[in-house]
Amino acid sequence: MPxxxxxxxxxxxxxxxxxxTLVRAGGARVTAVDETGADVTARYPELRGLAAxxxxxxxxxxxxxxxxxxxxPDPEGLRRRAEADRExxxxxxxxxxxxxxxxxxxxLDGHSRLDLPYVERRALLDELGLAGxxxxxxxTHLGDGGAVARASRDHGLPGLLAKRRSSPYRPGRANTDWLFVEAPDVRRVLIAGWRPGGGRRAGTFGSLLLAVPDGASLRYAGSVGVGxxxxxxxxxxxxLAELEQPRPPLADVPDHPDARWVRPVLAAEVVHGPKSAPRWRGLLSEPG
Known part of the structure; x- marks a missing residue:
């Protein structure tokens, strides 16, 4: 995730x-090809109305x-359609x-739009008024990727696509301007404290102690130390030094003798992977 x-x-x-699928439409004709370049027009007769x-x-x-x-989404139905002949x-x-x-x-109308930034191509696409x-x-959602990730999980989708707004379209080339993020679990948290760092992190922190609202109080939500x-x-x-306070803002205090506590006014996001430790994504707000 960015x-x-x-x-x-x-x-x-x-x-x-x-x-x-790539679909060429207009002039009373519709042609569809898949990722391999194979013509799959006959498999999807529903799309003929696009040309009209x-x-x-x-x-x-x-x-x-x-x-x-x-x-x-129905994967089995998709498989049957993708393997079907015309009849x-x-x-x-x-x-x-x-x-x-x-x-x-x-x-569009005989002119390549590949070099235009993504946001300009999307504006052209929206102007076509395609709805059938x-x-x-x-x-498309400009910013707030955490909210999009949570909505994706709520709807049982495989993940999200992150596209740099200034990026051109690069056919057939992997690049870091388009990212597929598989099933990201992005959680909103508050910073409740921190643990001192060592080595290269001496003088900063080793990990942040996190909390989430639980009724009128806060509940401990683990820690994050990477990212x-x-x-x-x-x-x-x-x-964090400016926000430090002597007592923990949590009812269920974790057993960390070296923990330092802060006023829980910094909201942030962390990304949880299915087999990896939580990863820092960034702050959502300034102290308030």
């Missing part, structure tokens, strides 16, 4: 469990084909309907 300090530089989208909606506009669109059942696909339309979630526009029974443009930049270690240590 840090909270970088949030304004990034846009966040839900990662849908589907098949990456675009009218004389021609566009090359990037997105995901997703199949739903009972309001949730089978027609029979499966009612039972396993396909939806195209458009996330980007690569060419089997296609839509899901929203800090050198600059953060110094600046945060100075801030």
């Amino acid at each position: 840090s909270t300090a970088e949030d304004r530089e990034w846009a966040y989208e839900f990662a849908w469990p589907g098949r990456r 909606q675009l009218g004389s506009t021609e566009a090359l669109l990037d997105g995901q084909v997703v199949v739903f059942a009972a309001g949730r 089978t696909a027609r029979r499966l339309v009612d039972r396993h309907p396909a939806f195209f979630f458009v996330s980007d526009v690569l060419h 029974d089997h296609w839509q443009v899901p929203p 800090f930049s050198q600059e953060e270690l110094g600046s945060l240590a100075a801030t």
Whole structure:
């Protein structure tokens, strides 16, 4: 996950469990190809109406084909659609309907848009007004990646996509401007205290002690000791020194004899991995 300090530089989208698909539509024709370049137009007859909606506009669109059942993504239905021939696909339309979630526009009316920043391509995409029974443009969220990550988990989605707002579209090239973050568990916490650091962290802190609201009081929520930049270690240590208080702000005090306590006025986010220690993401607020 990008840090909270970088949030304004990034846009966040839900990662849908589907098949990456490029769709060229316009001029009364629709053509769809998958990630391998294979023509899969016949598998998704629901998308033919895209050309009619675009009218004389021609566009090359990037997105995901997703199949739903009972309001949730249906991997088995998607597999059946992806393996279907033309006749089978027609029979499966009612039972396993396909939806195209458009996330980007690569060419528009004969002009490449690949070099435009992501936010400009998204603006062009939104102006197309694509909305139909089997296609839509899901929203992109500018900043606040933690909230998007929590919503992604709440909806049972595989994760989120973080895209640098200034990034061009780079076909077929992995890069650090587009990140797939798998099932991030981003939690909001308050800093309740810290433990002194040693070695390279002497004079700063080794870990932060965290808390979460529990009714009218605070409950201990573990600690975080990784993910800090050198600059953060110094600046945060100075801030914590100003907030220090003699008594813990928690009812359930952890057994750390060296713990130093602070007024719990700093909100932050930490990212919990399924098999890794919590990782610092950054502050959400200044002392207040």
